[in-house]
Amino acid sequence: MLVDGMALLFRAFFATAVTGQYMVNSKGIPTNAIHGFVKHFFTAIEHFKPSHVAVCWDMVSTTFRTEMYPSYKANRSDAPVELIPQFDLVKEVVESFNVPNIGISGFEADDCIGTIAKQMQGEANVTILTGDQDILQLLDDHISVALLKKGYGNYMLYTPVNFQEEKGITPQQMIDLKGLMGDTSDNYPGVRGIGEKTALKLLQTHQDIEGILTNLSLLTKGQRAKIEADLEMLHLSRRLAEIKCDVPVSCLLEESFLDINPNLAIQKFEELEFKRFHHYVEKKEELTLF
Known part of the structure; x- marks a missing residue:
């Protein structure tokens, strides 16, 4: 499973920020986006039961697309101040799960996802978890896309077949x-x-x-x-x-095998003052034996 990290993080942030629920901890750090990200992450793992997982991130706002067209995404406002400290923290959380964080300057997460997914042809079937329909162009016989719907655990799972049935065109x-x-x-x-x-x-x-x-x-x-x-x-x-599928990034299967150390994950949860997430990682046998 390849996860669009920003898609999960932004979705989680705005789901609670709209009512001002930033979940500020005792250190004064907002954690609402990370909290929702973790819940989305483990809900998807329990649903799809992947053997290998990696999370891909947008690194900076300037990419080869903004160089081609300076107005690309220029309509988007700056990230809310409450979200900014959560960008680095969420990657620390993913690292505590022993899951690779992947991103490369000059390219978007979609480009990393596309490159790695195509590299897996003949090695593994890939499910991409995202909220962005642009990624549907990557669908093929070994790549499916799980689009996040409202709430947790609700997905629209696309394959080349049902995509073509819905749109009348190929991915x-x-x-x-x-x-x-x-x-x-x-x-x-x-x-x-x-x-x-x-x-x-x-x-x-x-x-x-x-x-x-x-x-x-x-x-x-x-x-x-x-x-x-x-x-x-x-x-x-x-x-x-067009998503670039030849960017200089890779993720070997052995690097992304889902093998969570509960002690490390729980230590990070306690550092962030998440009190109700221990059960996600304590189910270690369920998460790793497929």
Whole structure:
């Protein structure tokens, strides 16, 4: 199981921050995001029962995508002050579980996840735990995606089959879909005036962006005009949408075998003043023997 660490951490933070419940400990450190992260983490382990686990992180805000397009994710506000001290602490918690923390400057967690997942072909089946639908482009015969839904333990598990049944396109075509329609959360526009419904229809008919451009004469006058007006942004948006699966990162299976030392984990829980989490790691035999 490859975990999108930031997806879990941010989800956990905002679930309680909205009501001001930051769970500040006796040292004055907020711990609400870490608390929720741990709960999400072990709930997923109990649900999917992976034999190997690694957590991937975004390292810095500047990546090769912001170099290509400075406005990439520029619409996002700075992290809340209560969350900032939890970024490093949560990695210490993961380390106390003897689970690898993985991240590389200049790339996003998605790129690390994609690279490692593809490296596992022929070695292991991979489940990616995230809340980000962008990762669905990685689906293949050995990669599935568990999208977090509201609450704990609720997932939408995607495979290439049910993804194609739902969207009418292949996972790989999702890159072209985002190139056409853009992504408001990541702040790149795609082709102005082309929404998801139109983009899906174009891809179902012409397979990919290259096929669409080759057959511009078959499009409606309005579709053709929109694409021709935003041709440069179309190609840029596609490059921004594509998860890189060849970044300089790796994680060997033996490095990620799930083998939690309860004493180390409990020591970290007590340091953070988490009083009700001992049971997660005391079930060591259940977590490691599959």
